Amino acid sequence: MELYQVRAFVAVARIGNVTKAAEALCVTQPAVTGQLKSLEQSLGVALFDRSSGRLTLTRAGELLLPKAEALLAASGELSAIARQLQGxxxxxxxxxxxxxxxxxxxxxxxxxxxxxxxxxxxxxxxxxxxxxxxxxxxxxxxxxxxxxxxxxxxxxxxxxxxSVTYRIAVPLRMAAAHQMGGWRALAELPWIDGLDDSHIHQLMGALFERQGLAPRVVMQVEETSGLDAYVRAGSGCALLREEVAVRGVEHNDWMVWGQAQLDAExxxxxxxxxxxxxxxxxxxxxxxxxxxx
The missing domain is CATH 3.40.190.10 (Periplasmic binding protein-like II)
Incomplete structure (x- = not known):
């Protein structure tokens, strides 16, 4: 049993996906798969159930995961103590x-x-x-x-x-349209969103799910720190941090929709x-x- 095999086991168990775990570990998917199989052979038990097409922990895997996590923690502590001894x-x-x-x-x-x-x-x-x-x-x-x-x-x-509060910024040219209705009319306006695994996408999805709606996303961007530029240009609505949203209203760059807000940390x-x-x-x-x- 090697430490890198244990690290692969813990990563896959936590992330729940071999491909994403391989990306996180900066190795190939076949390498992670091979490390898991080698570890299972070394331990003499199956750690994952692969029969349903989904990767789930077996009972043995559930019992051994805390031990594997403790082993990695002990390894990190050992390295740390060694560094302390060095100065x-x-x-x-x-x-x-x-x-x-x-x-x-x-x-x-x-x-x-x-x-x-x-x-x-x-x-x-x-x-x-x-x-x-x-x-x-x-x-x-x-x-x-x-x-x-x-x-x-x-x-x-x-x-x-x-704490971080987000508000809904609407381009000035769309202000009249949004005032004709509530959440449904707002959802039908064009929206600029982050990528699916970004914090903006997660927060915006949660905001509209509360209303049983989904926004009409016309563009997804990787750099969500620049969403204000798209709203200012009139491309679409966006979720902006409150201080940015309020400053834009003061500069007449856009308007803020109602009292709706989303609180995060x-x-x-x-x-x-x-x-x-x-x-x-x-x-x-x-x-x-x-x-x-």
Whole structure:
């Protein structure tokens, strides 16, 4: 039994899909499949039931998953203690971000604090869609990240940083049309949305599902931090952070629809097994310092 096989087992069990787990682990799908089969042969039990065409944990898999997670956590703790014995914290932090402006996420202040407190640590940040970011953290491919959602993600360690409210922005040229009806008329207007696994798409879907409706999406964009530009140009409606939406109304760029809003939270997220790693603990403390003011 090898540690990488255990890591593949945990990743597939958490994500529930071999292809997505392989992407999160940065290996090929056949490699993950082979690692699972080798682990099952080594343990002498089947970890997954594949008979129904869907990948589900067997009873043995359910019982062994907590042990596998504990093994990965112990491995991370062992590495962390070794680094402590060597002296100052070193290494690389891969930090995942939602598609939001750097100023809103306070990335400049975080980078300054990390460079000052952890001079031997390399900080790398990259934007990911929300669901992909969570999968990458679950798989241990990235150290930590910021996640926006109405609830903290399952199976992960999370720290709430601030509340985030979203409002509906409607282009000025569509203002008369939207005033003729309620939610149904609003849903029939053209909408600019994020990709399916983005936080904007998840939030907007939840907002309209409450009304038993779905918005008429005419365009999906990867960089949701620029949705305001599409509304300003009159391309369609969009879900914008409240401070952005209100500022646009003040500048006569668009109008905000009624009192409808959606409340979410910005979370700092790490994996459960990595939460005790000294480098992650230090990073968590620095992030807390950025937002506790």
């Amino acid at each position: 100052e914290l070193t290494g690389r932090v891969d930090f995942g971000l939602p598609s939001e402006p750097a100023d809103f996420l306070r990335l400049g202040e975080m980078a300054t604090r990390v460079h000052a407190a952890l001079p031997l640590v390399e900080l790398r940040s990259r934007s990911h869609s929300s669901l992909q970011l969570l999968d990458l953290i679950r798989a241990g491919t990235i150290t930590a990240g910021y996640f926006i959602g109405p609830h903290p993600p399952r199976d992960l360690q999370s720290l709430s940083l601030r 910005l979370y700092f997220v790490t994996s459960l097994e990595g939460a005790c790693d000294p480098l992650t603990v230090a990073l968590t403390s620095l992030v807390r310092g950025v937002w506790d003011r």
